[in-house]
Amino acid sequence: MRVRVVDGTAIHECGLCSARFGERAAVESLEHAEEAARAGVDASVWPLVRVLGRLPGLCVRSSQGGDVDARTLPFVELGITSAESLLQFENLAKSLRLGLGAVRLHWVLEIQYQHQLAVVLKPRHPGGPVSLGEARDAQIDLDVLFRQVDRDRRLRWWRHADGGTSG
Numbered sequence: 001m002r003v004r005v006v007d008g009t010a011i012h013e014c015g016l017c018s019a020r021f022g023e024r025a026a027v028e029s030l031e032h033a034e035e036a037a038r039a040g041v042d043a044s045v046w047p048l049v050r051v052l053g054r055l056p057g058l059c060v061r062s063s064q065g066g067d068v069d070a071r072t073l074p075f076v077e078l079g080i081t082s083a084e085s086l087l088q089f090e091n092l093a094k095s096l097r098l099g100l101g102a103v104r105l106h107w108v109l110e111i112q113y114q115h116q117l118a119v120v121l122k123p124r125h126p127g128g129p130v131s132l133g134e135a136r137d138a139q140i141d142l143d144v145l146f147r148q149v150d151r152d153r154r155l156r157w158w159r160h161a162d163g164g165t166s167g
Contacts, residue, residue: 006030041065044139045074047146052076052121055092055153056160057084061118066138071130073138075122077112087159089119095152096145103144104137121145 002013006029011022020027036046042065053060059079066074089109096107105123112118123138152158 004030006033042074044142045076048121048142048149049076051146051150051153052078052092055088057082057086057088065142066135068132068135068139071132071135073123073125073130073135074142075120078119078121080117080119084160091153091158092121092149094157095149098152099144099148102148103141105134105141107141107145 002015004011004013006026009023009026011020011026011030013020020030032046033043035050036043039046039049041049041063044065045063049060049063052058057080059081061077061079063076064072064074066072093109096109100106107121108124110120110122112120123134123141125134
């Protein structure tokens with residue numbers, strides 16, 4: 001057995017079968033970090049990137065996890081792959097609206113054109129320097145947004161282009 005410490009919690013890992021034992025949240029955090037590294041995505045934004053990338057008609061073009069020390073904000077840039085994207089953007093906007101009370105910052109979907117049409121999910125910011133509090137709040141919001149979108153996409157109101165209901 002090998003012991004790894006993640007977020008201050010010990011995780012025991014079997015050297016033979018690679019099974020992991022420990023606090024569930026810490027094991028999940030380690031698995032997310034490894035998946036993110038393989039995908040070349042910042043671990044803090046990886047769960048949100050993964051769930052957004054699973055939405056029909058959308059792809060994740062780029063993302064950034066933000067940095068509290070550098071006072072930068074996270075974002076996820078989404079691309080359009082099919083006509084289903086419009087309905088998914090509507091669902092995503094509805095999810096953001098319904099979850100306003102759960103997040104610390106106001107998150108928006110912003111349409112941009114950078115050689116092709118893109119929609120960027122990011123915290124609304126008027127410009128200028130980002131405060132330390134905003135950078136910290138954005139980091140906290142990433143997990144809240146992931147859980148919110150992951151939950152909402154399974155609910156009956158989340159519509160799909162084929163007219164069927166989700167899980």
